[in-house]
Amino acid sequence: MESAVTGTVRVGYVRALLDYLEDHDLATASVFSPELQQRLDDDCLSERIPVPLWSDLLAKAIAVTDDEHLPLKLAQSIIPKHWGVFAYAAMTCKNLAEVAAILIRYERLIDDANDAKLLADGDQIALQWIPRIPDLHPALMQISVASWVVFAQRHTGRSDLIADVEFSCPPPRDITQYQHLFGGRVRFDQPITQLRFPKDYLQLPITYHDPESHQLLVSQVIQQIQDLKRPDEYQQTVRGIIVQQLSHGRCTLDSVANGLNTPTRSLQHQLEQSGTSFRQLLDNTRAELARHYLDDPDMALVDVAFLLGFSEQSPFTKAFKRWTGETPGEYRKRHTG
Known part of the structure; x- marks a missing residue:
């Protein structure tokens, strides 16, 4: 029975969902209890809640809004405060290769739902989303993978970056927004969830690269x-x-x-x-x-x-x-x- 106790997610990540619903005048009370909304205060964003609760909140938000594309929209609305020091450390990296290293080593600061794995395949790179907990809601993988792409586009200044994407979950009714966000081939019901993109992307510089700040921020990430x-x-x-x-x-x-x-x-x-x-x-x-x-x-x-x-x-x-x-x-x- 102890297996029912699972990992945790940073409250700031959950706050991103609350902020999105509020910004779009959507029914937050139908998703968040008053007690949980209190925990999403700016002073408590580094606290943790169970991953299954995060999964349930996403499922409820999708049902309440009747928007199957909500995970993609949420990924595009995430700002550094939602991810905390992890985001700032990634933003001060030298290039996307360093960002990928930060992601693979320290993504647990954001949530315990998955691990990230980077594989080279000729002139292509596969960035894989590996679940750590069984039977997760597909929204968790969709938000994570979409966030990776949004971060890369936003912090290299290259909105033209594209990637092929494969999801292990069934397809939604309409994949148009997936095609628009990722730009490449989009496939569902695949053995593993992953992004595939040109190896050259890893050398793209990050706009806010600052070696001194980066070193300090990484030390804070390690401490956390x-x-x-x-x-x-x-x-x-x-x-x-x-x-x-x-x-x-x-x-x-x-x-x-x-x-x-x-x-x-x-x-x-x-x-x-x-x-x-x-x-x-x-x-x-x-x-x-x-x-x-x-x-x-x-x-x-x-x-x-x-x-x-x-x-x-x-x-x-x-x-x-x-x-x-x-x-x-x-x-x-x-x-x-």
């Missing part, structure tokens, strides 16, 4: 990656205890501290140092497990509530709506039909 790894390791240990205890009944701060053989106050302090709290970690773990259980149409909602440590279905329904903006029944209907 290290900081990201440390809390992940501790939080993952705490999550494991939470998952174990939830399966046997109610889970509390004291019971988890006992499970870790550590004082309660010490557990609280260590979680605060890692950028979270017991309540936030419990909520995130419950939310992820809830989605995992709800994907099984034969599991009764009351059983899901009990497995998550709720005494009855009503408080579970209220909590799930706070986490996701919809009821468990609505989530299950949308995901299982």
Whole structure:
């Protein structure tokens, strides 16, 4: 059951979706709960939320707007603040080859959904999107791959750059906007998601190249990656205890501290140092497990509530709506039909 606990995404990336919906006068309240909107404040953009929640938000935004091209439009609206220091480090690279190296090594600062891989094939380069989590919404790969192209065009000053693109997901009803954005051949239902472009592109200079700034920014990126790894390791240990205890009944701060053989106050302090709290970690773990259980149409909602440590279905329904903006029944209907 621990496999239901997955990676995280930078809140700034999620903020890009909120900004896009607001800029186009679209229904943000139908996608984001008030609690989640509060977390998307400018002072909290480096915080993290679970990748499955990010996936659900994208799916909900596409459904609410009835716009299958929303991932492409969102990719074009992303600005440096959404990606943080990662974006500024990439913007000060010498050329696209350095940008690709930054992407492959440090994209985890943005999200844990995928890895990037660069392969040479004669005079062509393949930049591949490798999923780290199964059954992700196609929008995640579409945004990532489109963002790569938009960044290259924008920061080389070459809007004429084109690339062939292959997606592992089924095709949308209309691929016109895909053809317009990528410029080359667009194919779906392929074995792997990837961009293919001329090898010469890697030597294209970046407009804002600044060696001194770049060195400083890369050091900050490395520090953030290290900081990201440390809390992940501790939080993952705490999550494991939470998952174990939830399966046997109610889970509390004291019971988890006992499970870790550590004082309660010490557990609280260590979680605060890692950028979270017991309540936030419990909520995130419950939310992820809830989605995992709800994907099984034969599991009764009351059983899901009990497995998550709720005494009855009503408080579970209220909590799930706070986490996701919809009821468990609505989530299950949308995901299982």
